[in-house]
Amino acid sequence: MMAGHAGLNKRRNLEKNWEDFIYSDKLDLNKLNSDIVSSWQRCKKAEVNPLGGKCDHIYGRDRLEQICESNKMLLEVATPVIESVYHTVQGSGFMVVLVNNEGIILKTMGDYQTLNSAERLNFGQGAVWTEESVGTNAIGTSLTSGIPIQITGAEHFCSHHHVWTCSAAPICGPEGHVLGCLDMSGPYDKMHPHTLGMIVAAAQAIESQLRRELSKSELELALKKLTTAVDTVTDGIMYINGDGIITDANIPACNLLGLSYGRLKGMRFNHVLGGDIVSGCFTAGASANGEDFIISAPLGRLVCSVKTITHSNGTIGGAVAVIRIQKNGVRGPGGHCTGGEMKAAGPSTDTGSGNGPVRPSGGVSSGTASRQAAPFNGIIGCSQPVRAAINLARRAAACSSTVLLLGESGSGKEVFAMSIHMASDRRQGPFIPVNCASLPSGLIQSELFGYSGGSFTGAKRDGQRGKFELAHGGTLFLDEIGDMPLEMQANLLRVLQEKAVMRVGGSKIIPVDVRVIAATNKDLLREMQQGRFREDLFYRINVLCIEIPPVRDRGAGDLQLLTQHLLVSIAARLGRPVCKIDSAAMKMLAEYHWPGNVRELANVLEQVLIITDDDVIRVEHLPRYLQKPARDSQGLAGQVPCEPEESGRGNPVSTLEQIEKQAIREALQRFDGNISRTARALGIGRNTLYDKLKKYDLKD
Numbered sequence: 001m002m003a004g005h006a007g008l009n010k011r012r013n014l015e016k017n018w019e020d021f022i023y024s025d026k027l028d029l030n031k032l033n034s035d036i037v038s039s040w041q042r043c044k045k046a047e048v049n050p051l052g053g054k055c056d057h058i059y060g061r062d063r064l065e066q067i068c069e070s071n072k073m074l075l076e077v078a079t080p081v082i083e084s085v086y087h088t089v090q091g092s093g094f095m096v097v098l099v100n101n102e103g104i105i106l107k108t109m110g111d112y113q114t115l116n117s118a119e120r121l122n123f124g125q126g127a128v129w130t131e132e133s134v135g136t137n138a139i140g141t142s143l144t145s146g147i148p149i150q151i152t153g154a155e156h157f158c159s160h161h162h163v164w165t166c167s168a169a170p171i172c173g174p175e176g177h178v179l180g181c182l183d184m185s186g187p188y189d190k191m192h193p194h195t196l197g198m199i200v201a202a203a204q205a206i207e208s209q210l211r212r213e214l215s216k217s218e219l220e221l222a223l224k225k226l227t228t229a230v231d232t233v234t235d236g237i238m239y240i241n242g243d244g245i246i247t248d249a250n251i252p253a254c255n256l257l258g259l260s261y262g263r264l265k266g267m268r269f270n271h272v273l274g275g276d277i278v279s280g281c282f283t284a285g286a287s288a289n290g291e292d293f294i295i296s297a298p299l300g301r302l303v304c305s306v307k308t309i310t311h312s313n314g315t316i317g318g319a320v321a322v323i324r325i326q327k328n329g330v331r332g333p334g335g336h337c338t339g340g341e342m343k344a345a346g347p348s349t350d351t352g353s354g355n356g357p358v359r360p361s362g363g364v365s366s367g368t369a370s371r372q373a374a375p376f377n378g379i380i381g382c383s384q385p386v387r388a389a390i391n392l393a394r395r396a397a398a399c400s401s402t403v404l405l406l407g408e409s410g411s412g413k414e415v416f417a418m419s420i421h422m423a424s425d426r427r428q429g430p431f432i433p434v435n436c437a438s439l440p441s442g443l444i445q446s447e448l449f450g451y452s453g454g455s456f457t458g459a460k461r462d463g464q465r466g467k468f469e470l471a472h473g474g475t476l477f478l479d480e481i482g483d484m485p486l487e488m489q490a491n492l493l494r495v496l497q498e499k500a501v502m503r504v505g506g507s508k509i510i511p512v513d514v515r516v517i518a519a520t521n522k523d524l525l526r527e528m529q530q531g532r533f534r535e536d537l538f539y540r541i542n543v544l545c546i547e548i549p550p551v552r553d554r555g556a557g558d559l560q561l562l563t564q565h566l567l568v569s570i571a572a573r574l575g576r577p578v579c580k581i582d583s584a585a586m587k588m589l590a591e592y593h594w595p596g597n598v599r600e601l602a603n604v605l606e607q608v609l610i611i612t613d614d615d616v617i618r619v620e621h622l623p624r625y626l627q628k629p630a631r632d633s634q635g636l637a638g639q640v641p642c643e644p645e646e647s648g649r650g651n652p653v654s655t656l657e658q659i660e661k662q663a664i665r666e667a668l669q670r671f672d673g674n675i676s677r678t679a680r681a682l683g684i685g686r687n688t689l690y691d692k693l694k695k696y697d698l699k700d
């Protein structure tokens with residue numbers, strides 16, 4: 001506080017300097033602070049009236065409300081600081097003021113008398129307290145110069161302010177830009193240099209609180225992004241705390257495990273999965289992290305992987321588990337199948353087995369009947385032809401002979417091939433599928449047998465292994481073998497006989513231990529007769545032949561089982577609740593002849609689940625081409641569930657062809673002639689569709 005003679009002298013000197021500058025433009029730079037000199041010069045240039053000081057630039061209530069709204073966070077954070085600062089000076093004639101970065105007063109708090117004096121200057125909410133508006137003052141000058149400043153008495157440019165002392169400090173945001181300014185103003189004779197120190201500390205407190213708030217809202221935003229992502233994915237995701245309790249889960253996780261969120265949350269993860277995955281990960285640490293496990297759930301087999309979350313000090317804080325439906329087995333990066341099996345505790349699942357997780361490296365003891373049965377559990381169907389095919393497949397799994405799978409497109413040949421592999425003693429080895437129809441004829445040789453370094457333009461320097469080498473110790477699935485070019489058939493035969501390959505451009509014989517499963521939807525006997533398939537190769541691959549029945553030959557019971565299975569698994573994949581199908585819609589499915597087999601059925605159900613939110617599928621939800629079956633359609637309706645359907649097959653070929661032609665025509669119309677979408681909807685490949693368009697002369 002300024003007192004006595006010295007104080008009076010200082011005041012007089014300040015007033016003298018001010019008068020010299022205002023009336024004679026004289027400046028004694030030794031006696032004046034350079035920031036004040038610059039400010040005075042700015043004010044003179046801006047033609048601010050030095051004999052005034054009453055603010056006439058004030059925002060009305062509505063605009064002020066908007067301004068406060070856009071400075072909401074600053075106000076919220078600064079208010080408790082203002083209150084605490086005012087509390088310490090209360091009764092001493094001071095007021096505390098908060099302005100935004102444009103110098104507009106957002107808030108004032110002070111002693112009654114001081115607020116009254118301030119009001120006479122319009123020094124209150126909504127006033128624009130800048131240098132241009134009211135001359136040199138702590139608020140305006142601090143905002144202009146970006147530094148904390150104290151302005152006392154005649155240091156103010158306007159004479160009406162000469163009885164005031166003001167201290168202000170800018171408030172900066174986390175990125176350094178000025179958000180506003182905090183000021184403390186009071187009577188001139190209460191001037192104390194410490195006041196500025198107090199205001200600087202208060203502004204800093206506001207700044208650090210703002211930083212905390214911003215990082216909190218950034219954290220909230222990051223959390224929201226994460227939650228949105230977790231809710232959008234189709235995989236099931238669960239969070240597990242350090243005690244192995246599930247603390248959160250997304251909808252697909254609940255659907256896949258067949259448990260409501262309320263039940264799942266709070267359950268012990270090991271109880272849900274019926275094994276001890278988590279403690280394995282917690283104790284084995286990184287070694288168990290991220291590995292895939294196979295578990296059995298009500299929906300079928302699921303792949304589960306658990307990854308631990310570690311604190312910065314290295315201790316384990318919990319884990320994230322990801323589960324998804326096992327699609328054709330679990331393939332490692334090199335296309336390897338992995339996985340033993342354990343059971344999840346869904347409502348309809350036997351939890352009493354006590355099976356723990358079986359890691360790929362641990363393996364499943366070979367030869368145990370129950371374990372060998374598991375791979376075939378994914379093949380849905382109990383009709384006689386399906387049971388017969390499964391029985392043959394079981395036998396195939398027990399030996400290492402070449403297998404030939406015959407069946408229409410989409411009937412499940414790959415599912416069978418994978419199941420045979422998984423049930424065989426090669427299950428620890430890779431399962432390598434190759435679609436012979438989709439390989440360009442120029443590349444098929446190198447794809448199958450590999451090539452040595454630099455053998456052709458664009459080849460990798462060190463060469464590349466072919467599918468036979470990749471399948472070493474495992475199974476090679478040659479799909480659509482009927483489409484393999486004749487010259488390749490000779491090479492394939494040689495490899496099968498010699499059990500060794502030679503890479504394209506190479507000279508080394510590489511022995512390979514590969515079990516071949518071939519598949520086709522073509523009539524190989526006819527292909528042979530017409531010279532398109534080698535007889536010797538046919539007999540070489542046709543050691544054990546398994547016919548996969550088309551869906552229309554499986555009976556209504558199988559169709560119902562497949563429909564229910566697919567509805568649950570597709571719903572889980574789409575992340576939507578499972579829905580039922582009413583009997584009329586089921587009857588309509590049974591009346592259709594399913595040329596695209598299970599794949600077509602899956603596509604139809606997926607389309608329905610995408611377009612409807614209803615929890616029951618009715619006739620009107622089904623595609624139109626199903627709603628108008630041809631009169632003499634050989635559908636499945638009326639067939640006895642799960643019974644062999646031996647009678648009544650007759651010779652339906654021409655009728656089915658008519659129906660097929662009609663289905664293709666309608667699908668083409670529906671998708672405006674788009675081949676890819678039409679093929680997808682019909683559950684057949686594009687090439688097959690092109691063949692059929694040619695066959696039925698539907699090209700235009």
Ligand SMILES: Nc1ncnc2c1ncn2[C@@H]1O[C@H](COP(=O)(O)OP(=O)(O)OP(=O)(O)O)[C@@H](O)[C@H]1O
Nearest residue numbers: 378379380381408409410411412413414415598599
């Ligand atoms: N019996 C089944 N139970 C459950 N899903 C099945 C069954 N059969 C087939 N599927 C499913 O139907 C789809 C088509 O099966 P898959 O690819 O094995 O048929 P494919 O006969 O090999 O077809 P393509 O001849 O076109 O290669 C896959 O999504 C598969 O999972």
